[in-house]
Amino acid sequence: MLGQYLQEVRKKAPLIHNITNYVTVNDCANILLACGASPIMADDKNEAAEITAICNGLNINIGTLNERTIDSMLSAGEKAAQLQHPILLDPVGAGASAMRTATAKKILDKLPITVLRGNISEIKILSTGQGIIHGVDANAADRVTEDNLFEYMKIASQLAGKLQTIVAISGEIDIIADKDQAAAVSNGHSLMSKITGSGCMLSALTTAYAAANQQDIFTAVLAAFCSMGIAGEIAANRMTDLDGNASFRNYLIDAVYNMTAEQLDTGAKYQLMVYND
Amino acid sequence: MLGQYLQEVRKKAPLIHNITNYVTVNDCANILLACGASPIMADDKNEAAEITAICNGLNINIGTLNERTIDSMLSAGEKAAQLQHPILLDPVGAGASAMRTATAKKILDKLPITVLRGNISEIKILSTGQGIIHGVDANAADRVTEDNLFEYMKIASQLAGKLQTIVAISGEIDIIADKDQAAAVSNGHSLMSKITGSGCMLSALTTAYAAANQQDIFTAVLAAFCSMGIAGEIAANRMTDLDGNASFRNYLIDAVYNMTAEQLDTGAKYQLMVYND
Amino acid sequence: MLGQYLQEVRKKAPLIHNITNYVTVNDCANILLACGASPIMADDKNEAAEITAICNGLNINIGTLNERTIDSMLSAGEKAAQLQHPILLDPVGAGASAMRTATAKKILDKLPITVLRGNISEIKILSTGQGIIHGVDANAADRVTEDNLFEYMKIASQLAGKLQTIVAISGEIDIIADKDQAAAVSNGHSLMSKITGSGCMLSALTTAYAAANQQDIFTAVLAAFCSMGIAGEIAANRMTDLDGNASFRNYLIDAVYNMTAEQLDTGAKYQLMVYND
Numbered sequence: 001m002l003g004q005y006l007q008e009v010r011k012k013a014p015l016i017h018n019i020t021n022y023v024t025v026n027d028c029a030n031i032l033l034a035c036g037a038s039p040i041m042a043d044d045k046n047e048a049a050e051i052t053a054i055c056n057g058l059n060i061n062i063g064t065l066n067e068r069t070i071d072s073m074l075s076a077g078e079k080a081a082q083l084q085h086p087i088l089l090d091p092v093g094a095g096a097s098a099m100r101t102a103t104a105k106k107i108l109d110k111l112p113i114t115v116l117r118g119n120i121s122e123i124k125i126l127s128t129g130q131g132i133i134h135g136v137d138a139n140a141a142d143r144v145t146e147d148n149l150f151e152y153m154k155i156a157s158q159l160a161g162k163l164q165t166i167v168a169i170s171g172e173i174d175i176i177a178d179k180d181q182a183a184a185v186s187n188g189h190s191l192m193s194k195i196t197g198s199g200c201m202l203s204a205l206t207t208a209y210a211a212a213n214q215q216d217i218f219t220a221v222l223a224a225f226c227s228m229g230i231a232g233e234i235a236a237n238r239m240t241d242l243d244g245n246a247s248f249r250n251y252l253i254d255a256v257y258n259m260t261a262e263q264l265d266t267g268a269k270y271q272l273m274v275y276n277d
Numbered sequence: 278m279l280g281q282y283l284q285e286v287r288k289k290a291p292l293i294h295n296i297t298n299y300v301t302v303n304d305c306a307n308i309l310l311a312c313g314a315s316p317i318m319a320d321d322k323n324e325a326a327e328i329t330a331i332c333n334g335l336n337i338n339i340g341t342l343n344e345r346t347i348d349s350m351l352s353a354g355e356k357a358a359q360l361q362h363p364i365l366l367d368p369v370g371a372g373a374s375a376m377r378t379a380t381a382k383k384i385l386d387k388l389p390i391t392v393l394r395g396n397i398s399e400i401k402i403l404s405t406g407q408g409i410i411h412g413v414d415a416n417a418a419d420r421v422t423e424d425n426l427f428e429y430m431k432i433a434s435q436l437a438g439k440l441q442t443i444v445a446i447s448g449e450i451d452i453i454a455d456k457d458q459a460a461a462v463s464n465g466h467s468l469m470s471k472i473t474g475s476g477c478m479l480s481a482l483t484t485a486y487a488a489a490n491q492q493d494i495f496t497a498v499l500a501a502f503c504s505m506g507i508a509g510e511i512a513a514n515r516m517t518d519l520d521g522n523a524s525f526r527n528y529l530i531d532a533v534y535n536m537t538a539e540q541l542d543t544g545a546k547y548q549l550m551v552y553n554d
Numbered sequence: 555m556l557g558q559y560l561q562e563v564r565k566k567a568p569l570i571h572n573i574t575n576y577v578t579v580n581d582c583a584n585i586l587l588a589c590g591a592s593p594i595m596a597d598d599k600n601e602a603a604e605i606t607a608i609c610n611g612l613n614i615n616i617g618t619l620n621e622r623t624i625d626s627m628l629s630a631g632e633k634a635a636q637l638q639h640p641i642l643l644d645p646v647g648a649g650a651s652a653m654r655t656a657t658a659k660k661i662l663d664k665l666p667i668t669v670l671r672g673n674i675s676e677i678k679i680l681s682t683g684q685g686i687i688h689g690v691d692a693n694a695a696d697r698v699t700e701d702n703l704f705e706y707m708k709i710a711s712q713l714a715g716k717l718q719t720i721v722a723i724s725g726e727i728d729i730i731a732d733k734d735q736a737a738a739v740s741n742g743h744s745l746m747s748k749i750t751g752s753g754c755m756l757s758a759l760t761t762a763y764a765a766a767n768q769q770d771i772f773t774a775v776l777a778a779f780c781s782m783g784i785a786g787e788i789a790a791n792r793m794t795d796l797d798g799n800a801s802f803r804n805y806l807i808d809a810v811y812n813m814t815a816e817q818l819d820t821g822a823k824y825q826l827m828v829y830n831d
Contacts, residue, residue: 022299022576023583023595029300029473034522038414039473040370041300044343047374054373066598066622068343093594096608097601137592194811196583196593238519242792244811245588246804250523257471257521299576306577306750311799315691316750317647318577321620324651331650345620515796527800534748534798 002268003261005213005223010036014056014211017080018204019043019073021063021092024197027253028059028204034257035227037208048072049079057085057211059204062103063092070103077111086114086210086217090203094118095125108163115210115221117168117203120144120152127159137193144173153182153273166221170202174225178218185222185270187229189236192252194245202228205256226268231255233267279545280538282490282500287313291333291488294357295481296320296350298340298369301474304530305336305481311534312504314485325349326356334362334488336481339380340369347380354388363391363487363494367480371395372402385440392487392498394445394480397421397429404436414470421450430459430550443498447479451502455495462499462547464506466513469529471522479505482533503545508532510544556822557815559767559777564590568610568765571634572758573597573627575617575646578751581803582613582758588811589781591762602626603633611639611765613758616657617646624657631665640668640764640771644757648672649679662717669764669775671722671757674698674706681713691747698727707736707827720775724756728779732772739776739824741783743790746806748799756782759810780822785809787821 015038018028029039042051045068052058058080060073080087089111091104104126108116116123119138144152153175160167161179169175174185192198206224213220235251243251292315295305306316319328322345329335335357337350357364366388368381381403385393393400396415421429430452437444438456446452451462469475483501490497512528520528569592572582583593596605599622606612612634614627634641643665645658658680662670670677673692698706707729714721715733723729728739746752760778767774789805797805 021595023579023593025300026303026473026580030522030526033471033473039300040373041298041341042370042374043341044376046344047342047376050374050376051370064595064597065601067600068345068622093596096594097596097604099598099601099604194587196580196587234519242788242805242808242812244808245584246807246811249584250527250804251519253523254519254521257523258519302577303580303750307799307803310748310750316577317650318575318618319647319651320618321653323621324619324653327651327653328647345622511796527804528796530800531796531798534800535796 001265002223002226003265005209005220006227006259006264007261008212009208012212013038014208015040015054016057016059016204016207016211017042017052017055017076018059019048019069019076020059020061020200023063024200027197027201030253031201031256032204032208034253035205035208043069043072045072045075048076052076052079053083055085057207058087059207060087060107061090061092061200061203062100063200065100065103073107074110077107081112086207086214087111088115088117088203088207088210089113090200091118091122091126094122101125113165114217115166115168115206116163117170117206119199120169120171123167123169138171144171144175149173149184153177153184157182157275166218168206168221168225170199176218176221176225181218181272181274183222183270183272185225185229187226187233187267187269189232191236191245191248192232195249222270223264226270227256227259227264230263230267231259278542279500279503280542282486282497283504283536283541284538285489286485289489290315291485292317292331293334293336293481293484293488294319294329294332294353295336296325296346296353297336297338297477300340301477304474304478304526307530308478308533309481309485311530312482312485320346320349322349322352325353329353329356330360332362334484335364336484337364337384338367338369338477338480339377340477342377342380350384351387354384358389363484363491364388365392365394365480365484365487366390367477368395368399368403371399378402390442391494392443392445392483393440394447394483396476397446397448400444400446415448421448421452426450426461430454430461434459434552443495445483445498445502447476453495453498453502458495458549458551460499460547460549462502462506464503464510464544464546466509468513468522468525469509472526499547500541503547504533504536504541507540507544508536555819556777556780557819559763559774560781560813560818561815562766563762566766567592568762569594569608570611570613570758570761570765571596571606571609571630572613573602573623573630574613574615574754577617578754581751581755584807585755585810586758586762588807589759589762597623597626599626599629602630606630606633607637609639611761612641613761614641614661615644615646615754615757616654617754619654619657627661628664631661635666640761640768641665642669642671642757642761642764643667644754645672645676645680648676655679667719668771669720669722669760670717671724671760673753674723674725677721677723692725698725698729703727703738707731707738711736711829720772722760722775722779724753730772730775730779735772735826735828737776737824737826739779739783741780741787741821741823743786745790745799745802746786749803776824777818780824781810781813781818784817784821785813
């Protein structure tokens with residue numbers, strides 16, 4: 001079933017506008033090409049909205065944020081909203097500085113964000129205004145485990161309702177929630193936390209899936225998360241004794257490139273909760 | 278014959294100043310090192326001209342353009358012109374926004390560009406002011422094929438005459454033209470369109486070949502295009518079932534690194550038209 | 555003995571704040587993850603000091619310097635100094651432009667730099683104000699050889715005393731010096747000069763080793779240099795006939811990822827001079 005969502009990406013080849021950080025931007029471009037989408041990066045306020053207008057989806061990532069690009073994010077976002085393009089916000093490092101937290105909140109407040117994708121610590125900060133953050137990685141204390149999973153799923157769904165968005169939390173177990181339902185994805189591999197850009201790439205990929213599957217964005221996000229997790233498993237399987245995180249990064253993107261609808265259908269591991277309250 | 282042009286790059290090790298986008302900048306640096314040249318990146322207007330002065334060629338690429346760097350491009354270009362260094366312009370995404378089109382035109386107007394290298398859609402926009410562009414990739418309708426090849430070669434040569442530059446158009450079939458002649462290169466592989474940076478890397482490589490072979494820049498550009506195409510073929514040959522676009526990118530740069538003059542001489546596939554009108 | 559310094563990096567997982575160039579930033583992030591540290595990149599003056607405050611070390615690299623980031627470097631540096639975090643300065647391209655030379659000098663003057671890491675030409679420029687620089691690579695005339703090694707070691711130690719810092723010079727033979735001692739490291743491989751980012755990655759790695767081993771930063775820097783050199787040797791050993799500089803880059807990071815304390819202890823090749831004058 002999820003495989004169809006991949007096929008739509010390949011068929012429609014959505015053009016994704018990325019306003020993103022300079023650390024992982026190359027990986028984001030290559031993973032978009034790997035899944036069948038096309039990337040464009042443009043962050044000057046004089047062209048941001050115009051570039052968005054020729055695209056099918058917008059990926060806003062606040063890593064290496066600077067004053068110059070905040071206006072571009074808002075301008076591109078307003079255009080995307082007008083055109084009803086999906087908009088994903090990746091609040092990289094929210095909580096690590098006042099500027100990042102405030103910018104993430106401002107973007108959430110001013111734009112109709114379709115998908116909010118971050119790690120559990122970033123989402124907590126934006127949800128409660130509280131939490132401790134250690135750099136751009138999630139805090140161990142915030143970790144989603146089998147024990148607290150159902151509680152976190154419910155909270156994510158409530159947050160999704162409050163923010164009127166899909167909340168997508170990546171981690172050892174991923175959680176994707178809208179106001180009515182939540183899915184927990186157990187695909188993935190621990191090596192994904194040993195490369196830079198796992199999260200940024202997932203955000204780019206998710207934007208492509210959402211742009212190509214607007215009739216059901218919740219399931220599109222679920223498909224994107226499962227495909228990334230399965231790619232991580234395939235990449236880990238390719239590792240030799242001499243391979244390390246650099247080779248893993250290449251194998252991960254390679255696996256997204258070679259992924260078939262069947263691989264995604266058979267490899268996806270998730271559970272779904274539907275809320276009727 | 279073309280192999281000599283590669284040998285000159287290796288012998289002279291030209292230092293190339295790149296004012297380029299942050300998406301593919303690392304690949305541009307590595308491909309310059311791979312071919313035997315050296316890269317330097319500097320885009321602040323306070324040092325752009327000074328850096329150009331210690332270099333042998335200038336590569337201007339307008340992907341991820343911003344207001345701050347436009348002045349740097351012009352300043353570096355003026356210095357390169359004074360010093361008679363070759364200047365390459367890669368008008369990434371011209372036609373995709375008014376800012377990019379206007380900037381590409383301004384640079385073409387103000388600087389004595391030695392090589393204008395883009396895809397067919399970008400070149401059309403700059404030539405006619407007309408055309409439709411879909412992101413940073415060429416439009417399918419603009420595609421150079423066996424059927425329209427000779428027509429496009431002639432048009433490219435006329436454009437080269439009008440702009441007083443070498444026009445170098447990359448695609449399935451590449452066209453390189455000056456006012457008196459045009460070459461069509463059929464080296465390459467379709468996987469090159471599945472990675473980000475094929476075009477940017479080709480621009481960097483072409484600048485190095487031009488800088489090291491100033492006595493015949495037309496043939497230098499032809500050699501650079503053939504070497505990139507052959508590298509794409511070699512890289513495609515290395516692909517295993519599990520490899521995807523990330524591995525292909527590495528193999529492509531590796532192939533440029535290992536290329537011999539003999540490989541370039543025997544592998545180059547092109548036809549040349551000389552115009553006597 | 556040096557292996558313990560690697561173990562401390564793995565145990566403490568220091569978070570390193572990098573204000574660095576956009577050419578090699580992805581490689582810097584991945585090599586920090588490879589050695590067991592964590593990277594964060596933030597260069598806006600509105601958050602630079604705040605980000606530094608949650609980190610354990612600061613890596614300042616002036617490649618692709620621009621006006622906007624100079625203030626951020628100083629602001630982050632002042633905070634790091636207050637908190638007694640190690641601060642590394644990589645004066646990429648000092649000597650290549652007045653702006654770079656002046657900025658490197660200003661940073662050296664205003665901040666208590668813990669480690670100054672550059673190539674021999676960059677260090678010479680900052681030491682004497684004299685020298686000729688060809689881009690971002692060291693000048694052949696400045697090369698450290700077996701013949702001039704002891705002379706250079708002594709000069710480096712004197713410079714370290716004058717600047718009150720550790721001077722760490724990378725090249726075919728590396729030199730690490732404080733006012734009382736100097737080490738010469740002969741690990742490494744010539745392929746390291748065929749990729750972009752060898753120096754930048756070494757600076758990031760060195761910052762991590764210094765942050766995790768504050769009780770003896772001189773030896774921490776020595777351990778970082780040896781580990782990078784050994785990784786270069788391991789990577790070179792993995793090269794096949796078709797591999798080039800792109801594969802080498804991956805193998806290098808992979809080797810840092812897989813390095814054991816034992817590999818570092820047995821593979822390290824250095825000599826140490828202690829000065830009692």
